[in-house]
Amino acid sequence: MGAPVLVINSGSSSIKYQLVDGETMEASTSGLIERIGQSDSVLTHRHAGERAVREGRLADYGEGLEAMVAAFEDAGTPLADAGLIAVAHRVVHGGERFVQPVVVDDEVERAIDELSALAPLHNPANLEGIRTARKLFPKLPQVAVFDTAFHATVPERAHLYAVPSAWREEHGVRRYGFHGTSHAYVSRKAAEMLGKSPKAVNVIVAHLGNGASVTAVERGRSIDTSMGLTPLEGLVMGTRSGDIDPAIVFHMHRQTGASFADLDAALNKESGMLALSGHQDNRAIERAAAAGDRAAQVALEIYCYRIRKYIGSYIAALGGADAIAFTAGIGENSAEVRAQALSSLVALGVDLDEAANAAGGPVISTPQSPITVMVIPTNEEGEIASQTAALLRS
Amino acid sequence: MGAPVLVINSGSSSIKYQLVDGETMEASTSGLIERIGQSDSVLTHRHAGERAVREGRLADYGEGLEAMVAAFEDAGTPLADAGLIAVAHRVVHGGERFVQPVVVDDEVERAIDELSALAPLHNPANLEGIRTARKLFPKLPQVAVFDTAFHATVPERAHLYAVPSAWREEHGVRRYGFHGTSHAYVSRKAAEMLGKSPKAVNVIVAHLGNGASVTAVERGRSIDTSMGLTPLEGLVMGTRSGDIDPAIVFHMHRQTGASFADLDAALNKESGMLALSGHQDNRAIERAAAAGDRAAQVALEIYCYRIRKYIGSYIAALGGADAIAFTAGIGENSAEVRAQALSSLVALGVDLDEAANAAGGPVISTPQSPITVMVIPTNEEGEIASQTAALLRS
Ligand SMILES: Nc1ncnc2c1ncn2[C@@H]1O[C@H](COP(=O)(O)OP(=O)(O)O)[C@@H](O)[C@H]1O
Numbered sequence: 001m002g003a004p005v006l007v008i009n010s011g012s013s014s015i016k017y018q019l020v021d022g023e024t025m026e027a028s029t030s031g032l033i034e035r036i037g038q039s040d041s042v043l044t045h046r047h048a049g050e051r052a053v054r055e056g057r058l059a060d061y062g063e064g065l066e067a068m069v070a071a072f073e074d075a076g077t078p079l080a081d082a083g084l085i086a087v088a089h090r091v092v093h094g095g096e097r098f099v100q101p102v103v104v105d106d107e108v109e110r111a112i113d114e115l116s117a118l119a120p121l122h123n124p125a126n127l128e129g130i131r132t133a134r135k136l137f138p139k140l141p142q143v144a145v146f147d148t149a150f151h152a153t154v155p156e157r158a159h160l161y162a163v164p165s166a167w168r169e170e171h172g173v174r175r176y177g178f179h180g181t182s183h184a185y186v187s188r189k190a191a192e193m194l195g196k197s198p199k200a201v202n203v204i205v206a207h208l209g210n211g212a213s214v215t216a217v218e219r220g221r222s223i224d225t226s227m228g229l230t231p232l233e234g235l236v237m238g239t240r241s242g243d244i245d246p247a248i249v250f251h252m253h254r255q256t257g258a259s260f261a262d263l264d265a266a267l268n269k270e271s272g273m274l275a276l277s278g279h280q281d282n283r284a285i286e287r288a289a290a291a292g293d294r295a296a297q298v299a300l301e302i303y304c305y306r307i308r309k310y311i312g313s314y315i316a317a318l319g320g321a322d323a324i325a326f327t328a329g330i331g332e333n334s335a336e337v338r339a340q341a342l343s344s345l346v347a348l349g350v351d352l353d354e355a356a357n358a359a360g361g362p363v364i365s366t367p368q369s370p371i372t373v374m375v376i377p378t379n380e381e382g383e384i385a386s387q388t389a390a391l392l393r394s
Numbered sequence: 395m396g397a398p399v400l401v402i403n404s405g406s407s408s409i410k411y412q413l414v415d416g417e418t419m420e421a422s423t424s425g426l427i428e429r430i431g432q433s434d435s436v437l438t439h440r441h442a443g444e445r446a447v448r449e450g451r452l453a454d455y456g457e458g459l460e461a462m463v464a465a466f467e468d469a470g471t472p473l474a475d476a477g478l479i480a481v482a483h484r485v486v487h488g489g490e491r492f493v494q495p496v497v498v499d500d501e502v503e504r505a506i507d508e509l510s511a512l513a514p515l516h517n518p519a520n521l522e523g524i525r526t527a528r529k530l531f532p533k534l535p536q537v538a539v540f541d542t543a544f545h546a547t548v549p550e551r552a553h554l555y556a557v558p559s560a561w562r563e564e565h566g567v568r569r570y571g572f573h574g575t576s577h578a579y580v581s582r583k584a585a586e587m588l589g590k591s592p593k594a595v596n597v598i599v600a601h602l603g604n605g606a607s608v609t610a611v612e613r614g615r616s617i618d619t620s621m622g623l624t625p626l627e628g629l630v631m632g633t634r635s636g637d638i639d640p641a642i643v644f645h646m647h648r649q650t651g652a653s654f655a656d657l658d659a660a661l662n663k664e665s666g667m668l669a670l671s672g673h674q675d676n677r678a679i680e681r682a683a684a685a686g687d688r689a690a691q692v693a694l695e696i697y698c699y700r701i702r703k704y705i706g707s708y709i710a711a712l713g714g715a716d717a718i719a720f721t722a723g724i725g726e727n728s729a730e731v732r733a734q735a736l737s738s739l740v741a742l743g744v745d746l747d748e749a750a751n752a753a754g755g756p757v758i759s760t761p762q763s764p765i766t767v768m769v770i771p772t773n774e775e776g777e778i779a780s781q782t783a784a785l786l787r788s
């Protein structure tokens with residue numbers, strides 16, 4: 001391995017990890033620790049086609065990461081011998097300050113902590129992972145890579161909301177955008193597939209996973225993205241509403257007396273595809289729709305219609321696009337979602353090749369299509385490792 | 395006059411009225427009563443180039459409408475001799491029930507009252523106007539014409555929000571859309587200018603006044619529109635934010651403790667162009683921008699960028715458009731807004747004729763432009779009178 005990086009993605013009760021080469025962006029090992037803090041924690045470790053599972057309580061992130069170290073040892077590839085150049089952490093919110101990856105010190109830790117006001121669900125968990133890893137690997141640089149950073153180039157016309165100035169100036173209210181490492185990676189790959197420099201093309205990336213966002217990438221730079229201050233805005237997602245009339249919040253409070261916390265939870269956790277179809281997982285929704293379930297059919301129609309409208313608006317924002325790239329769980333795997341999202345876009349320069357789409361691409365538009373449409377598997381951990389290696393080289 | 399209709403638009407402390415021919419859609423008289431309930435009420439009456447002003451307290455809508463009747467008499471054109479076929483009332487919210495104009499009876503009054511939950515700022519005032527006019531003109535049919543009605547054809551994919559089912563099923567949460575009479579009138583006029591039947595063309599209408607909305611009209615039917623449950627969603631407006639991350643509401647509550655009512659008022663009355671530039675009126679903003687005021691320049695850039703994105707998304711929603719029509723105060727008068735909103739749309743089929751745009755149209759695209767762009771003065775009162783006459787004929 002050229003530049004082995006341990007990439008850590010800490011959630012509220014889980015840790016995902018990968019050992020990735022920062023040069024080739026390939027992972028040799030990956031793992032998932034779930035239900036941290038509960039009695040039935042599970043660690044699943046994958047290496048060279050082998051899968052090892054460890055069950056039993058892991059009280060906290062510290063015990064979780066120690067179990068990870070043990071799992072590497074048990075697999076015969078101890079981390080101590082891996083030649084790690086760094087531990088890299090995915091951090092959701094970098095605010096206006098962190099527009100590049102950064103080596104973590106106490107001051108950076110404090111800044112990430114302060115940014116928890118903008119991402120109360122995510123940054124505290126990310127920070128806990130960082131703190132724990134700093135103790136466990138005191139000699140290695142710990143690098144924070146931010147989901148928001150790729151969108152630091154979004155100009156005022158797209159990142160400012162028309163809300164009172166105090167909200168913008170004192171309370172950090174602006175569009176930040178998320179899924180940045182995925183949009184960065186996929187838009188670069190799309191340019192590569194076109195045989196062009198990223199600086200020579202305009203690409204629209206649709207990242208469709210449990211969370212979902214679309215980004216307009218102009219000559220390598222993000223100029224607009226559908227998520228906003230938080231990951232709630234934009235496309236319909238598994239459990240998030242995406243775009244709504246903000247007055248719905250006031251209306252529902254008047255109607256039911258629901259509190260801010262109730263409404264926040266409802267829009268983030270009980271809305272989206274779950275609210276429309278009863279299912280959160282796209283595979284279940286497609287199965288139900290195929291079996292004739294009308295709610296599931298309508299949910300898919302709404303889901304795809306919203307993607308289609310964002311594509312149209314970003315073609316307008318970019319003044320024309322060279323490529324549209326689909327990525328993440330749904331974008332990579334659902335030919336049906338891609339086809340519906342791209343239907344009736346001929347007037348905008350999208351000519352879908354139905355057979356290629358059904359086959360999964362990578363190119364799913366016809367050779368004559370003015371806009372090339374692609375399916376590109378994302379690699380967020382690879383991108384994080386690569387950015388980390390680049391930072392440490394510089 | 396063929397079918398004289400007295401059209402009344404009642405606001406929270408004002409009444410606008412026009413005497414309109416429901417056949418030609420032309421107004422012979424118009425008036426405005428302001429500051430009803432205050433000591434300095436003013437009635438301004440215009441007829442045949444003459445303007446009459448009456449100052450002094452008008453305690454309520456009853457006194458206001460009586461002063462209107464007197465003003466018609468003073469002008470030598472008493473309403474009693476006008477041969478009125480009806481009094482028509484603009485009503486903002488018709489909910490799911492009112493998808494056509496309707497003759498008002500007690501039951502309709504109650505229904506409009508119940509719809510106040512969806513439009514607490516508007517429907518109560520509209521209803522007060524209706525009640526007062528029914529007393530004053532007991533022999534005339536009173537007709538309610540709804541701002542939402544033209545959007546009754548918006549399909550599920552565009553009118554459903556991905557929010558919990560109880561919100562949709564029990565609390566009326568869906569996209570309704572507004573400015574319906576304007577979008578109906580202008581889209582029909584646009585088809586006329588193309589020399590085609592409305593059923594043969596797709597038109598995007600940008601109604602840009604103090605409130606602003608864009609509508610996608612497919613073969614004469616509204617299939618999507620930017621305002622939603624309330625007029626808050628969509629474009630940036632004079633004092634309304636338009637689209638934002640709904641989580642901004644939760645964030646600002648956590649940051650400042652602001653209440654639902656505070657945040658509702660802030661987004662409806664202290665946001666939009668006012669918050670971005672310090673001015674609510676487009677003329678003041680354009681003047682400030684021309685004088686080098688950076689906030690005003692950025693505000694205009696955001697305003698136009700949002701219009702551009704909606705146009706792109708509606709071209710995608712329609713699968714291609716034949717015409718784009720600009721209307722209302724800003725749409726009819728600001729060549730600068732139109733030019734900025736249409737910039738970089740060549741890839742989508744818009745080729746602006748700059749000289750024609752500067753001259754105010756009516757057609758402002760080049761003869762080669764795949765999409766014809768037009769400036770069309772709206773005529774909401776004419777449309778209301780015409781729909782009223784049609785209802786009474788039927
Ligand atoms: N073969 C498939 N066909 C359709 N949808 C799929 C398929 N595989 C995964 N998905 C969907 O992808 C989504 C998860 O995407 P993923 O990118 O893994 O999410 P996350 O945002 O958590 O990383 C789920 O809705 C899942 O149903």
Ligand SMILES: Nc1ncnc2c1ncn2[C@@H]1O[C@H](COP(=O)(O)OP(=O)(O)O)[C@@H](O)[C@H]1O
Binds near residue numbers: 602603604677678724
């Ligand atoms: N000549 C003009 N140039 C630019 N803007 C104008 C001009 N005339 C009117 N406007 C703008 O039109 C807006 C009011 O539009 P209007 O359709 O009258 O509003 P309403 O929604 O209240 O009916 C204001 O922002 C005003 O500045």
